[in-house]
Each structure stands twice: as structure tokens, then as C-alpha cells.
Amino acid sequence: MTQAFDIVIVGAGMVGAALATGLGREGFSVAMVDRAPAPTFDPEAAPDIRVSALSAGSERYLRSLGAWDHILGMRVTPYRRLAVWDETRHPLSDLLPRASNKVEFNAAGLNTSHLGHIVENSVTQQGLWHAAEAEPSVTILAGNGISSIAQTAELATVTLEDGQQLTTALVIGADGAQSRVRDMAGIGVTRNQYGQQAMVISVRYQGPIEDITWQGFYPSGPRAFLPLYSAGADYPGESRASLVWYDSPEEIARLKSLSNDALMAEIQLGFPAELPHLTHIEDRASFPIARQHAKQYFAGRIVLTGDAAHTINPLAGQGVNLGFQDAQCLQSVLKEARRAGEDLAKPSRLASYEQQRRPANRRMMFAMDAFYHLFSNRFPPFHLLRNLGLGTVRALPFARNRVARYAMGIDDELPAVIRQLASSLPGLNQP
Template sequence: MTLEVSVAVVGAGPVGATLATALAARGVRAAVIDAAPLPPMEMPEFDGRCYAISRGSRPVLEAAGIWEHLPAPPCPIESIRVADGEPGRPPSRLGLTFRADESGVDAFGWMVEARSLRVALNARLPMLDSLSVFAPATAEVLERGPAGVRLRLSTGQDITARLLVAAEGRGSPLRREAGISVDRLDYRRLGMVGAFAHEHPHGNQALEMFLPAGPFAQLPLAEAPPGSPFPYASAFVWSDRTEVAKRMMALDDAAFSRELARRIDGSLGEVAVVGRRWSYPLSALHAARYTAERLALVGDAAHGIHPIAGQGLNLGFHDATALAELVAAAVEAGDDPGSAALLARYQAARRPKTVAMLGATHALERLFGNGFGPVRLARRLGIAAVDRIGPLKQAFARAAMG
């Protein structure tokens, strides 16, 4: 028997699952398909991976009913300190601090453990009568044309949809099948992520330290995982030259913790890495277009950026917000949710904003990844100047809120 839906989403990661949930919460008949079974995605123990959910991304999670199912309260980011420095040395005194209350809000964003978001998604997905979940299952596109899309799943189930959404990540098979090309930029850096416990409280403040080989971010967590040697915890996002990062990743926990301490200003006291450490090559990716006939790309299938601004996942959530609103409005009006006109509106809404963010993060990476003395001095003076120019500082604060 063939299942008929308005939208079929391939990929049940954070962006794909959120989109499918947001659609179903608004009464749109949808299906979400993922090659992996959902329960193992729900990590039973702390593994060090966390997401910075911007203020602008939270509404889609709330509207979809996901936020209320987070198993623990997320940690608000109430201030962000920006500094320039060098490993093992105190940061420059020409720094910059953003405070949420100065912008009239309670937080710039919230830190959510990856496992917590998965728990919330897995709790919410089965609650929606308008949503069918197929996992584990793979999808073969039998037809994608003017009349719609026909899929055959590895389970034997056939699905017809008016719109197909690719949410399978940077290597998106659906994007390749549609012949959509991508531009890539290799930063020749590795990003290292994880978490560490620390002696002193973070006060819900994040630190963005610009080091010669790449940025280092400390992001506050709500609590330290059980068994931690210290009562407080933060996540870290650390980028460095590939050869250096590989050496760092090969260190034992004690030595790696000492390297972390060299890159923080000392305000957190003693530190110790907790959970697993992860690393991945840093690159930028951008699809030549976000749509094809009856197909929309969202999240990393459409774009990938440098983590310097912490906005990669949030860009995907904004994709989900825009597409869900367009599709829900079309279905409510009795219009075609996969029409060329709707897809053109989606691309017009999302592509320029993403191009701007790609350009901004690339410029920041080039500016703040330069250790040349005069450039470093100019950078520090620039940071200090922003701290003293109210309208400019508020513009940066709004950008941080996503």
C-alpha cells in the first residue's frame, strides 16, 4: 500500500527531524526517513557533544513541541567575552564583552547537550498523528517530476509526496542525484569538540578566544556530568592546524586538559576534560542552488560554514522555519506545497542570508587566524573599539542571537 504525504524528509538529524516535526505540528502530512534506527541516536551517557541554540532558533523548537521535551534545562548564555591571545599567555586586555541584559533579553542562546536534543526529538516524533517515521530505512527515488515524487523504501513501503526534502548532511545523495553542484573550501584545520569540568563557576558566560592558529570557544553547560572531578562544566570548540590538532587528539586526558588550560584565561580554575573528544576537518560548503524540481535542500545538505560564529546548526533551523512556514501556508490554502513558485520563495528567503553568513565567517577566519604582529595589534584595537561604539556593539549582539 502506498503512503501519500505532502512532504517526505530524508534525514532525521536535528534539522530534518525538526522540520518534519514542525510540519506535522501544523497539520501537514509528512514522513521522515533515516538510515539509522532512532533509539541508538539517543546516547545514554554524556559524550561531550553539545549545541549552541541561538535565540532565533528556539521558536521553531518550541512551536514543534520539541523544547518542552528536553530532559534537563539548557544553560543560558547570558554574556559573551571576546578576546585575542596566544596559548599560555593571558589574553589581551583590549577585549569585548556582550551582555544579554544590555540588549533587553535574558540570553543570547542556550547550550543543549546533543543527547538531550535527541531525547526530545525521539519523544516528540511518535506523538504526531500527521507524521510517519521510517527508521532504519533507506529511500530510492523512483520518480521526481511535475506530478510529484515517488519513493520506495528498503522496507518495501512506497511513498508519494508533493515535496522531497534532502536533510542527509554534507554528502547528500539526493543533492548529487539532482545534479546540484557545490563549492567547497578546505581551511586545512581540524575542529576539536568536547567538554571539560572546571573548578570555578562560569557565570553563564561564553568565551571566544582568538588564537593565531584558530579560534577557541568555551561554552557554559548547565551542570557537570556525574563523576566529574569539579562541580562545573563547559563545552569547548577548538580549531587548530591539522598536524597540531592530531597531536592534541592523541594526548591522554591529563595532557589534553593542560593544553585546554593554556587556552583559557584562568578564571575557571583547574580544568579536566570529561567525556569523549571529537574532531573533524574544517571546511565550508555551499550548494549552487537550494532547490530542484520537487526538491528542497536544508541544513548541511545546502551549506556548511566555519564554526567560528557557532551558527552552523542554527542556519539549518532557520531553513526548517522558512520551509515549514511556506509549506504549511500552501497546504492550508489548498495550494501545491512542492510547486516551483514555492521553492523559488524558499530559496529567495534563505540563500542570500546564508551567503552573507558564509562570507562573514570566512572573513573572520582569515582575520582572526592571522598571527602576524601588526594584524594582531589591529585586531585587538578593533575589538576594543567595538566595545566602545554602542550601535556597532548592539549590531554584533543581534547577530549573536541568530
């Protein structure tokens, strides 16, 4: 059986589903293919272990797709404050005021109601699936992977694992960091593995829902708190949160091997004093940390987006926000190609997409690597530099607001304070 579509999107995660919805709204006939079944949501279940900090820019995009109301109907947590501080003690620390190592961003200072939302990935994905299902020109082929992609001068043919064939002008790879589409296109990647892993822990704590997300930086890596939602009537007075602990692979393996009670004790000792009193650990998982960038974003009738094109250090949870920016840009480029009566895979059009997104993605990689190197380095001058940098951002509202606006997806340009702090760091000029 063969079906014809304008566009075939491989990968129905958050970025793939957003693109399918947006392109469907523009009138393209779209097939969205994914081996996984449709996402589900159980309001009584514990939170998804995977959560993201959706920026204000991503919220606007999701609203434009008709997905945000679906997401709000499940569960989201707005955060109004974001704090960063340095927990590394060193003799040079005594030369500086204690407050110089901390900076806090506040929505009130930006004349906005919130800085962003902490949302479970499965909730965002399901909201986007609902939006995609509402588009008549979008066909969702769930529970079916791809086995091959063949290209000619006129079209591409995607063969599914069940033998179905889809013909299309353009294949979009939105199938994640281990993208099969990228491999089938023969596109290589540059990859930098960090010396840390991240452990994510879903917890309950005593107290109301917090409106702040924070990261304390230790010599072994950052430790972060992301607020979630009320734990409900079964746990009166308790709320849920997601914790992130970065450390060496050996230490993460040790922490994962502990019982819940032992891990709870380690967290209470190892996290900053700002951590609320924990009452229960619900789930835990760990993953390696790597920066990865495709050597090119397209080849023939195949184009990459989201994690298939790039992954970054997850320090600030910006990965999905970059993916949504990719989706908006690619949607705009394809809309212009159709308006001009051009082939959707015209090289100059796909090159325009890459020329817009590669520098923007590299800037965010640069920013996250700058933080990683600055805060994981025990060399005294770097310790002094990061404290002075945090103190500068803290003391100057203009600098602080520029950093916040960049993180929120409002400004596209990397703030000068970050560029200056990172200018002497090694390894940040790779493609």
C-alpha cells in the same frame, strides 16, 4: 508496499525533525525517514560530544513546536555572557591598551535573561522527536535509509532500502553535509576547505556552572569554552564543559594521540587563563572544517534544507540556527502554496524559499569567514585592524548590541561593523 504522503523528509536530525513537527502541526501528512534509530537520553551518561549554541530565535521556534519543554526536561545551559578576545601577540599589540583586544556581550545590556543556551545535539534532537511523535499526521520511519528517488510531473517516489515505496508531492533533503538526496537530485556544491581542523573535548572542571561562553583567538586558530551542567553527586563541586581547539591537521592529530593526562597539561598551558581548573577529560573527537553551499536549493520535486544546503565555519556554533531558519521559511512557503491550492513543488514557490534563505545564509558565511580571516592572519595591518575592531565594538554599546542581536537571531541584517572589518578580505564573495 506503497504509502502516500504530502511530504517526505529524508533526515531526522535537528532540522529534519523540526520541519516534520512544524509541517505536521500545519496538517500536512509527513514521513520522516532516517537510517539511524531513534535518539536516546541517559541522564547519568556523560554529555554528547556534539553541542550547539542555540540562539534566542531558535528557542522561540522550538517553543512554538512544543519541543522546548521536552529539552528543558533533559538538560540545557543558559549563557548570559559571551566574550571574544585576541591572544595573538605582536609588536603592534604594545601600541594599544590591553583591554582593546577584548569584547564582552552581556544579556543585561540587552534587557534579556540570557543570550542563548548550550545544548547537546542529541538532547535537541530527542526533544524534537518527542514533539514529532505527538503529531498524528507525522510518520517516523527510523532505521531505514533511501535507495532511490524517481520524479514525474505529478509526484516523486522514494524507495527505501527495505523496498518500501513512498509517493509524495515533495521530498525535503535534511540529511546533512554529505546529503544523498542532494546527490540524487543532481545538485552540485561549491566547497572551501579551511586549513584547520577542530578538536572537541568534553571535560569536567572544579567550580560552579559558568554563565559565560568565550573564544580566544590564537595565530593557529580559536580556542573556545562552552559551559554545560553540574557533574552531579558523584563529582561534588564539579561541572562539565565542552572545549573546542582549532589548529592545523598535524597538531590536532598530535593532540588526539596524547593520553588524557598529557592532553590535560596541553590544554591548561594552551588555553587562556580564564579556563577553570580541569579535573578530568571524558571524551574527544575531531573534524575538518569546510564552507559548503549548494549551487541551487531545489531541483524538480526535491528541495534542500540545513546542512544539506549549506555548511559554515563553526566558529560561533550558528549552523543549526541557520538550519532552523531554513525550516521556518520553508514551512511558511509550503503553507502558502497549500492555501493557494498549488503544487507543493511549484518552482516559483521553491524559488521564493531559496531567494529568502540563500542571501541570509551567505551573510552568516560572510561573517564567519570574516572572523576566520581576520583572526588567523598574522600580517601586522590585519592584527591592528582586528584590535581596533574589537575596541570599537567594546567601546560603543550600540555596535556591541547590534552584533549580539544578530548572533541571537533577533536581527537579520549583518552589523555594519562586521561588514566594514571584512570588506578588504579575500575570498568572501563566492556564492
